[in-house]
Amino acid sequence: MSAPGSVELDRRPILSAGLLLGVGMGGFLDGIVFHQILQLHNMLSAVRPPTSVVNIEINMFWDGLFHAFTWATTALGLAVLWRAGGRADVAWSGRTFVGALAMGWGLFNLVEGVVDHHLLGVHHVVEGPGHLPWDLAFLGSGVVLLILGFVLARSGRRDATPRASA
Amino acid sequence: MRFAAICDAGPRETVRVGTAWILLRRSRCHGMKRLRRIATAAALLAATAAPAGACPVCSRPAGKAVRAGILDGRFAVNLLAAALPFGVCLGVAAAVHFGPVGSGKGRGDS
Known part of the structure; x- marks a missing residue:
């Protein structure tokens, strides 16, 4: 029950928006920095090494699809955040939002690392015989980001400023 | 042509302004010619590379x-x-x- 004169504030929209945007930010960082700028790997570089024009083009297609999914996730996160901004019962907490962003990024690193690097083996962070330490470091970064994000979001659980008065 | 006008104008005006200006003007003239050559080469390369x-x-x-x-x-x-x-x-x-x-x-x- 709420005390008289108080209103129950919902943190879930900020958490889910931050999670989705964090996943998008992590995906874009992976795609832009690792795939394109440093060119350490591509989407299928473990099964189709980019050593010919055809293989480079095939990898470029799958990299593009990866970026398309990243874009869609980011757009969805923006939509959720926009809707949350219009609600008076949502706690507009910076710590909660930034914590959720970090958790989203960490979640992406963890899930993408497990699925693509270890289960399906379509690529590794750094292609080559010594790829395991890099893949494990990628997973580790995901765990660290998840923990940091959780701690930060938890510290903002008592932030109680609704968007209307923020 | 704009490029030609800049290149032609350089040497005639250099006498009145000074040595430093002469060098700048000549450099700009050569730079424009080089830029035009690079642009032409890039256009040719793009036209021939597209059919790959x-x-x-x-x-x-x-x-x-x-x-x-x-x-x-x-x-x-x-x-x-x-x-x-x-x-x-x-x-x-x-x-x-x-x-x-x-x-x-x-x-x-x-």
């Missing part, structure tokens, strides 16, 4: 090979590799968004 046609929707042999490589027997696995991480993350975000209210609530003054 290795894009997935190109009809040339390289394009067909790319298309075949994309739509090969591993297509479903590759699609899973690209989409599954986002699907899982979306599921987690949905669980938070539509999950139990109690865990996600704070309390504030109205």
